Amino acid sequence: MARGSTKRSLMTRPQPNCAPTPSRRCGREPPRTTSTTSADRKASVGQFMPVSPSSSAQWAARKVVALRLRDLRKTVGLTVVELASRCGWRHSKTSRIENAVTAPSAKDIRAWAAACDAVDQAEDLVVQSLNAESMYSEWRHQVRRGMKQLQDSMVQFFHDTELFRIYSSTMVPGLLQAEGYAAALLSNIADFRGIPFNDGATAAAARVERSRIIHEPGHRFVMLIEEAVLYSQLGDEDAMAAQLGHLLTAGALPQVSLGIIPMSTRARRQWPVETFHARVRRQPRVGGVPLCGGQHHPAL
Structure with a gap:
């Protein structure tokens, strides 16, 4: 999708006079906030992860x-x-x-x-x-040794890819995640999955470091997300505000084309599906898994 769609979606769409925050949509009453428990985090992760402990x-x-x-x-x-x-x-x-x-x-x-x-x-x-x-x-x-090593294991995979095509209906793609957002997401996943060594913060730093590839020459990124992703709160308000700002910055890069499907879109022929990745000259992946079978990478 052309970069122009990003600017229309994120920057030039008419907005009422209110301060945009991740927890309040302009013109609407902000959602009620409550303290977050371990059970709440599991329920939140369960919105985009299967309820079974398996992948x-x-x-x-x-x-x-x-x-x-x-x-x-x-x-x-x-x-x-x-x-x-x-x-x-x-x-x-x-x-x-x-x-x-x-x-x-x-x-x-x-x-x-x-x-x-x-x-x-x-x-x-x-x-x-x-x-x-x-x-x-x-x-x-x-x-079993934590999630940082999963982030590190994908570095070469990303460097070997020339063209990324990514669609996400549930969360900001990993390559565009700010550190606070990534830390909240990875910590929630580790908690929900019962991973004994929860290194979400360290893994998030590794993910952000890995994502610097979007600034390197020789790669192109075509990304499409649902508008609902922008309002799905995974971290605190500061983390979500930083994430939205990061999307504006990354979406303006010449090698990044970021499109957003408005929630108001009518008569859709295709509905939101599981996140998938496709890379040039390699197998497409669904949920981080090659469509033809193979090794499962929950690191994307």
């Missing part, structure tokens, strides 16, 4: 397995209760597996396939399920 990529992969198992059951005309009876477990377990709430064991999958006269598909399903569950184990292994 969004793992859940999506588990869902694919669940849909395949459900299709097997429906193909042979079995009800949830009938399949459970054949497999020797409660029907509630069948529902949990089909809704990707519970991961099936290899034994469960083989019993399911046998009940549906699809033994030939059992081993493929077992492998697919194991791959899905390994994603979370790998992610936990990555973050």
